[in-house]
Amino acid sequence: MFDKKTNIASQEAFGEAVNTGDLGAFDQLVASDAVDHDPAPGQGAGPEGFKSFFSEMRTAFPDLHVEVETLVADDDQVGFAYTLTGTHNGPFQGHDATGKAIKVRGMQISKFADGKLIERWGSSDELGIMTQLGLA
Template structure:
């Protein structure tokens, strides 16, 4: 057979893969065809190829083989290719993930009488397995939590900055309520803070501000999660939700433990607490929108 006939046979093979008309393999693959690099579980001859691509098309209904470069001699056809598809059905025991694959590879086929008699191939197997490694829904949640945490960290920086500026402006000392809250919480839960008196005092001095960081980042992460779950308020709504969450998360434990009583606060006390939390809300809300690609999509 001629070089052109071999190329035509290879093209019919590729068309069968793309169309799903796999009986075409009977005309272009020899009964005794030897695949030197078979897929896992692939049988011999035309039936082996039919079974393989039947399974693949079941897993990837939009499976498509694109030949990028082909060269041929009187007996051999070699080509580079890319296989694409979307994982919509079970694959080797793995449930569908909805993820796309993009597999690149090369193949050499030897032909006799217009039929494939030997095949050698190499492909990007890690790319083939990629859709089954990670649950995309879990990755979306992780990404949403990380995005929210980053937004919360930005908001916490704004809150701390205004708090420190207020200390400078009014020459007031740092609040001791975070440390007192940690100490009271440790007493209530029976958790012992290790060290002598001085060491415990120093540890409390560090743990107090850390609780603020945990609240700020935690509120941001929670808002990131709710956005992924479908609650996507506008910038104002996000900012108010963040500010309210930080106020409740920060002042709630102090109030419940009896460290402070907001009913006794002066107007100045309220202002020094609310203004930094509003700054937290504005920055956190803005960061959530800036880091969320869906927020900028037309609705």
């Protein structure tokens, strides 16, 4: 079933889960066999993979925040550009906290079926993060 409004609402709920740290919400928002075409190193599949990744990110950046700048959607896909901000107050990719703030841009395309994420393509400015933290 394809429903643009449901998919946008699911994508918004995904972002809210990231911003609030309510990572258990991924169980309802991500299909168990969801495919991430651009996973983080070591990221597993499905809801557990997203929980693990964002748990690590929220540990490194407890004030992690994703702000959607623009969003487009069709019947089964939602694409958006975003700004990611946070303060490095925990371990990140083997580096101790620096206390430095980051602000980077990214883009993502999410494909949905029945209101659940089934595929994801995305890109964040990882070099920008490392540079702003003084680690690159």
